[in-house]
Amino acid sequence: MLEQLKLASIPPEDEALREPVRAFLAERLAGVPSATRARSWMGFDADFSRALAARGWVGLTLPPAYGGGGRSHFARFVLIEELLAAGAPVAAHWIAERQSGPLLLRFGTPAQREAYVPRICAGQAFFCIGMSEPDSGSDLASVRTRAEPTADGWLLNGSKLWTTYGHKADYMIALVRTSGGPDDRHKGLSQLLIDLSLPGITARPIRDLAGDSHFSEVHFDNVALGPDALVGAEGQGWEQVNAELAFERSGPERIYSSMALIDAWLRFVRSRGNPTAQEAELAGRLIGRLAVLRNLSLSVTALLAEGKSPAVEASVVKDLGTSFEQSIPGLVTDHLASLEDGAIPGDLLATLAYVTGMGPSFSLRGGTREVIRGIIARGLGLR
Secondary structure: OOOHOOOOOOHHHHHHHHHHHHHHHHHHHHOOHHHHOHHHOOOOOOHHHHHHOOOOOOOOOOOOOHHOOOOOOHHHHHHHHHHHOOOOOOOOHHHHHHHHOOOOHOOOHHHHHHHHHHHOOOOOOOOOOOOOOOOOOOOOHHHHEEEEEEEOOEEEEEEEEEOOOOOOOEEEEEEEEOOHHHHHHHEEEEEEEEEEEOOEEEEEEEOOOOOOOOOEEEEEEEEEEEEEEOOOOOOOHHHHHHHHHEEEEEEEHHOOOOOHHHHHHHHHHHHHHOOOHHHHHHHHHHHHHHHHHHHHHHHHHHHHOOOOOOOOHHHHHHHHHHHHHHHHHHHHHHHHHHHHOOOHHHHHHHHHHHHHHHHHHOOOOOHHHHHHHHHHHHHHOOO
């Protein structure tokens, strides 16, 4: 598994994307405080997503026939790296562009691909993913939300929990049970594409410790869906979900969640004059670990560019990356607590407070640490 990983570099034609993206972000995000930038891929801004789409930067790797850019995985790496490093609010289009669009292109019908993928690339259709459920924890296969076949399609009942922006998205692709029961585990699971404006759907935002509401609980009460709601084959939902999660774990997203805090801390250290030995050592440690993780992520990107499916390698990078992200608030806190004098900027403190509160969630997104390490263990033949 790991012997596949090799040093990779970004081709010049893809690296050339960096400067126009950086210039756009500098103008668009001018004056935005670090505490707001720290939200980044949890920040929902439909106008920002549409502005990106107008420049061809949503659906960058999707086929031009469906409105995409037809660019390489390395081009997407450059784009995502710049967006997250700058703290851009990308949540509105994030799931649609990264997961839902590729899923529909792989498993959807021609009609589904033509109806939704061009709208995703234009920033006109925002998606959420319906996986987790009440009382299920991280046991995804125990879903109870059920779709019964009818003469006109499907009748949907149940609930989804911890759905990212389910209260703002236009559509959900949900894993539901279409046959059997929870004891059947992976059997009888299918994916349905749901218009969230339909009667019988209630979405309630969930406020987190930071005061934001990017999660929601979504309830389905006798929701009537047409036969074209089924994505892929009936009963093949588990296999499709695993492919979808591979999209989620394959990018550079898992190493940049704390970048706004690192940047704010570095600005503060520079503002104090010559850094102390402690400050220089900590800065070097952070930058060194980030550089290694970035190269690992680039290696995964190279495998994607070769047409491979590096699920285990991506899981390794995710586990290492989220561990790095989660360590940063504690390291910054320890440094600030060691200072004997001098005021600490309010924006730095607000950024630190946000990342500290949200840090525990970094290892939950895209699969808990325990699930990810199970995938790695299987890939290594250890279980």
